[in-house]
Amino acid sequence: MPTPDIATFVAALPKVELHLHLVGSASVETVLALSRGHPDSTVPTDPDALGRFYEFTDFEHFLNVYRQVNLLVRTGADIVTLLDGLASDLAGNAVRYAEVQVTAVRNRMSGIEFDDLAQALADGRALAAEKYGVEFGWIFDADSRLGTAGAEETLDFALRYRPEGTVGLGLAGMERGVSRADYAPVFRRARDAGLHCLPHAGETVGPAEVWAAVTELGAERIGHGIGSVTDPRLLEQLAARDIALEVCPTSNVCTAAVPDLAAHPLPRLLAAGVPVTLATDDPGMFHTDLNTEYLVCHEQFGLGVAELADIARTGARAAFCSAELRARVLDEIDDLVEAVGQASR
Numbered sequence: 180m181p182t183p184d185i186a187t188f189v190a191a192l193p194k195v196e197l198h199l200h201l202v203g204s205a206s207v208e209t210v211l212a213l214s215r216g217h218p219d220s221t222v223p224t225d226p227d228a229l230g231r232f233y234e235f236t237d238f239e240h241f242l243n244v245y246r247q248v249n250l251l252v253r254t255g256a257d258i259v260t261l262l263d264g265l266a267s268d269l270a271g272n273a274v275r276y277a278e279v280q281v282t283a284v285r286n287r288m289s290g291i292e293f294d295d296l297a298q299a300l301a302d303g304r305a306l307a308a309e310k311y312g313v314e315f316g317w318i319f320d321a322d323s324r325l326g327t328a329g330a331e332e333t334l335d336f337a338l339r340y341r342p343e344g345t346v347g348l349g350l351a352g353m354e355r356g357v358s359r360a361d362y363a364p365v366f367r368r369a370r371d372a373g374l375h376c377l378p379h380a381g382e383t384v385g386p387a388e389v390w391a392a393v394t395e396l397g398a399e400r401i402g403h404g405i406g407s408v409t410d411p412r413l414l415e416q417l418a419a420r421d422i423a424l425e426v427c428p429t430s431n432v433c434t435a436a437v438p439d440l441a442a443h444p445l446p447r448l449l450a451a452g453v454p455v456t457l458a459t460d461d462p463g464m465f466h467t468d469l470n471t472e473y474l475v476c477h478e479q480f481g482l483g484v485a486e487l488a489d490i491a492r493t494g495a496r497a498a499f500c501s502a503e504l505r506a507r508v509l510d511e512i513d514d515l516v517e518a519v520g521q522a523s524r
């Protein structure tokens with residue numbers, strides 16, 4: 180093959196996506212269709228107004244908007260529609276496997292009973308595999324605003340239904356004023372039941388909560404974790420224990436977790452030897468996709484073919500997919516890098 184430019188390489192690079200929220204992944208078109216169908220909603224029904232609605236002033240404002248969009252998703256059929264659109268978008272980014280965060284308690288608050296949610300996830304997962312060749316895993320995330328009771332209820336759902344593809348328990352939402360350590364009992368119960376522990380930590384706060392996620396919750400990966408960067412001992416621990424950070428650069432700028440991309444700590448995390456995987460968080464709300472996140476790393480941080488391939492490999496190794504799928508993705512990455520290497524010789 181001829182020497183590809185970096186965009187062609189990124190587009191072809193087989194990937195996994197490990198940090199992605201179901202409702203936040205909905206495309207602008209999907210959200211407009213839902214808002215037009217629900218005139219009682221506070222979400223705009225025309226594209227320009229929705230664009231302005233998605234301009235976030237800070238993390239709390241983002242969470243507030245997210246909750247309003249979540250209220251548009253009211254039936255199992257809506258969930259399947261979201262998964263269909265998401266799988267199509269992922270396939271367009273050469274994503275083979277994605278772990279999707281599903282906030283079951285919030286879905287129920289907007290009208291979807293647990294029975295219907297479990298069925299919709301099963302249907303959407305089968306459809307994604309068949310129609311797009313994309314495999315979904317599920318992380319059932321608790322919203323910190325609903326406290327530890329909400330987290331217990333989330334885990335009850337995961338254990339009672341355990342939809343095919345169930346990976347683990349997550350914890351998202353507001354970080355300030357929330358102590359990860361309070362969630363130790365529910366994460367212990369999840370671990371005892373064989374679930375993986377995958378909380379957000381250090382998205383908008385410093386290293387103390389990342390430490391708590393690791394030592395108190397038994398986190399096996401960290402959602403964001405960028406707040407770790409100021410603590411060399413923590414970075415050393417993350418590297419030594421092979422705890423990957425799910426880093427979402429565009430998200431961090433959109434929610435004002437970092438002032439701009441130039442200030443993003445990703446290069447310092449990589450330099451410290453921490454396993455870093457790239458993700459989109461809420462691609463529909465942040466006007467991004469996974470290819471864009473890889474290109475951002477090229478343009479902003481100067482990462483080339485070898486480094487971007489390594490990030491894709493880190494993702495495959497940190498994914499809780501089957502060993503077969505992991506091996507296939509790693510082989511595909513090697514094949515692409517080899518082809519590019521031959522072309523540039």
Ligand SMILES: [Zn+2]
Nearest residue numbers: 351379402460
């Ligand atoms: Zn997130």
